Each structure stands twice: as structure tokens, then as C-alpha cells.
Amino acid sequence: MVDIATFRAVFPELGDSAKYPDAQVQYYLDFAAQSLRPEAWRNLLERGTGLFVAHYLAMSAISRAGTVPGRGQLGIVASKSVGPASISYDNSAISAQVDAGHWALTSYGLMYWELMRMVGTGGWQL
Numbered sequence: 001m002v003d004i005a006t007f008r009a010v011f012p013e014l015g016d017s018a019k020y021p022d023a024q025v026q027y028y029l030d031f032a033a034q035s036l037r038p039e040a041w042r043n044l045l046e047r048g049t050g051l052f053v054a055h056y057l058a059m060s061a062i063s064r065a066g067t068v069p070g071r072g073q074l075g076i077v078a079s080k081s082v083g084p085a086s087i088s089y090d091n092s093a094i095s096a097q098v099d100a101g102h103w104a105l106t107s108y109g110l111m112y113w114e115l116m117r118m119v120g121t122g123g124w125q126l
Helices: 004-010 022-035 038-064 098-105 107-119
Strands: 076-081 086-090
Touching (some): 022 038
Antiparallel strands (some): 076 086
16 A cells, blocks of 8 residues: 555655645545556556556646646657757657557656556546
């Protein structure tokens, strides 16, 4: 079972209790406990729980704007110029996860998505 202290130790980038209050972390821990079936996840349940919670915390922070740990990458820089500043990304690796839905919006979500597919948790409706 993952508790707040364990979660913060494993994900120190999400350890700031001012940005990520204990109540919010506990809310998502409870959500994970209700959403992830132990019989499917077996010995990967704690890892899945951590990534699940990290994803939702990052998504919450994204909605508040600013730089966020775990925010999904835009892709590999494909080209850039200096004046008047332009940059383009190759996001084919991310767009290949088209079925991942909101999980593709953070690096935690992408790791969770891949782990979820490995443990064979069954169908998800997005």
C-alpha cells in the first residue's frame, strides 16, 4: 500500500506539500485504490499507483499553469530558428499513443499507460 510519505519519497519532484497538499495526494491515492484492481496489477500495484497519482497531480498542476514536473514532452526538436524565434517538434512518438487519451499528457501518464498495457488490465473507456 502506498502512503503519502512513500509517494513523496519515490516522487521527490512532487514532494512540495505547498504545491501538492497532503489532502490532494491522499485524494488521488484513494482514487487509485478504487480504480486499480490488485488481482490484475499484482506485484506492480505500488508502481502503478505511484504513476497514477503522479499523473493526476501533474494534470492538476497543468490546469493551474506554469512549469510542471512530468508534463508530457512536445516531442523531439525537429527545427529551430533564432529570429524571430521559431521552433518545431517531431511529436510522432507521442501521437503514436493516440489511444492513451489524457494519459499521453504527462510522462507519468505515458509510463502508467505502458505499464497498464503490460499487466493487461482490460478495457478502458476514454
